[in-house]
Amino acid sequence: MHHASDILLTLFVVFIAAQIGAELAQRLKLPGVVGEIAAGCVVGPSVLGWITPDQIATGTPLDVLAEIGVVLLLFAVGLETRLEDLKKVGKVAFLVGVLGVIVPFAMGSLWAHGNGFGWSRSLFVAAAFVATSAGITARVLQELGALQLEESKVILGAAVIDDILAMLLLGAVVSLQGGEGIAVGHLLAVLAGAVGFIAVIGVGGARVMRWNSSWLDKPRNPQSALAIVLAICLGLAYVSTLFGLAAIIGAFLAGMIASETRQQHTLEKQTEPLLALLTPFFFVITGSKVDLHQLANAEAGVMLLVVTLIAIAAKLIGGFLGALPLGARAATVVGFGMVPRGEVGVVIASLGLTAGVFTDQIYAIIVAMSLLTAMVTPPVLAWLLRRRGAAGGG
Template sequence: MLLPALLSEISSHDFEVAETLIGVLRFVLIFVAARSLAELLVRFELPTILGELLAGVIIGASGLHLLVPPETQVQLSGVFSNVVGGIAHIPPDEIPEIYNESFGALQAVSNLGLFSLLFLTGLESELEELIAVGAQAFSVAVVGVVLPFALGTLGLMGIFHVDPVQAIFAGASMTATSIGITASVFGELGYLRTREGQIVIGAAVLDDILGIVILAVVVSLAAGGTLEIAPIVQLVVAAVLFVVVALVLSQKAAPAFDWVVDQLKAPGGKLIGSYLLLGASCFIATAIGLEAALGAFAAGLIASTSKHRHEIQAAVTPIVGLFATVFFVLVGAGMDLSVINPSDPSARSALVIAGFMFLVAIVGKVVAGWAVFGPQKTNKLVVGLGMLPRGEVGLIFLGLGTAAKLLSPGLEIAILLMVIGTTFLAPVLLRLVLKDKPPEDGNEVPEEFAADPLAGAS
């Protein structure tokens, strides 16, 4: 670790002890909080990812100030400083500086969790199942992406006079359904193998792809700060091409990938091979002006048809389990809930915007359920409700938008509440609707979805 010169009056040993204590304590706090809340929520049959978010809010900038990202400018808890300072023999008022100094390491670990999670999401995309319900799923996905994106963006600009770049970003954050949460709720109710279940999963895979393409374009655009047509077209073309190439490679290049991996004789070859693919794909995506996150997802798509897929999945899952938790908790920790304090008149507009986004997020996806066509009987409400939870992809939007400083605090909170609200509502409403109707055709759950595919992540 680098010793900042300004702390030269502190012995380098005490400094290192303090750094180790801060790192370990931060890690322990994240996991104790995330696990406690996740265990609570799982007992109410709610997605554990909500627990990780709430854990972040509780120990973060809006709560106990134990986990405070430096960019929030929030003062670290005095208890934390006193404990670490006391043990390491360093004046407690020096602790916040060491804390901030070493925060980049936690963000690096969190990014690693994010990229691993996106890789796993791509890896678990059932492209073949998708083709079976292709037309229906495509129709639901497109309506479910276009509607919330258009309504959200135009509404935020027209009604609330939000800056166009921010409005587009917030609109885009409502596009992608969480495959993991949807699949686990349907699986648990025995509805995964029904026509509705298959359409929802297919549409969720497709809108992940559409959503992550939009994300890649929006973040790159917004970084420029202006909205010109030429770069938008250029980025959209690049992003679509990138995903198309990944999809083609997933059909064609998997044998080559498998051949390379089979040549590796030293232990751990499949995992290292996968992370090299992940790294190369992130590098290419970044180099052509897209988000690294898109590269991670595309790498997962490419590996999804590998014959080693299940082994890769087994090796990546614990990595996601540890580090994606850090990502979700950090997202919650960075939120400033004071901007929606209802007793503060100036904060009310943020609350109204949050309400608007929540409504659009629900209406957009429920209406998408009616995009199912054809003669077969389909419960369109079930399809619509199944598309509700935004979960991890919504949070990836939020995390990247916050990191790129694209969003006002009010919009950050609005996105957070939209994600929490839809992810909370979907299982509750689906259980109500499906309670009395046993699934019509068998409820055999395929192995892939028997457990929450995000098992590790929560």
């Protein structure tokens, strides 16, 4: 049972930890998100224990608040992303998304099989290498004011494709764990539904908003436009989960639709206080979920290092090859932008643990890999983007 006073104290601890972590990171010339994730590791169960495992379990107030935070973050990113801009990089984004799934899946399954897993379990392990966390990269791009760059459009477009393919792969490998064959017809139906949902909402919704958005101001509430688009955001976040997609995809689409309205700039300003309050919870909670005790021996440390290097290299190679038409410098930015696994890898690891596919140690290693890729990427991406700017690339 969660008492109101205990919840408020925990919220206070998490929020203050996020602010201190972000401030320290920025003083070290690192993106604030790195400090927020690190702060989560410190105040979480593995170090100070100010956040306990039962407080961050699925469905708890902290978990829900973290989910709302990342949903709002992707909504805000969508607000700065126009459909026409994504169309311009559509082919490159598709290549990046596809290769960014194939290469990590192949490398992850080979590593797992080489470490004694049977092929069906190896494929489950490999699924944790696949899906990019759009939330991590989006926050870095937003902090650096780089959302309008061509590379950023490619990353965001590829992240949507990545999510669809990762969802299909996960469905396939879960079927294999139960000894079932892969139901190709079912997977194709799921794929058609997901693509149809994105196409109808993304293209149809954008056209409707472009045609007439004055109805957003019809209610008497002076903030009616914000209230209505936030309702659309939450609604589409939910509907996207019905199609097997991450909630953040629906939130991103809602923001992209709202970016076509004449109230776009007002909406951006009005969402800033909400982001300042809620998004830090997502990153601190993400950091708090790693169990450092499972990694406190040399064997686990070496395995974590190898897994993390494979995870980084696989996404970097896939993203780089897919984005090569933009040039080597831009392709490197895109490749690193696709590296973070974040909460997606954590979710897949949790499914593997529940299904009995992973031991506690393998689970901890995959979760730690997901968080390490989330922490390593922001400073490297920031450095690459600053170099790009210094070289006159934007």
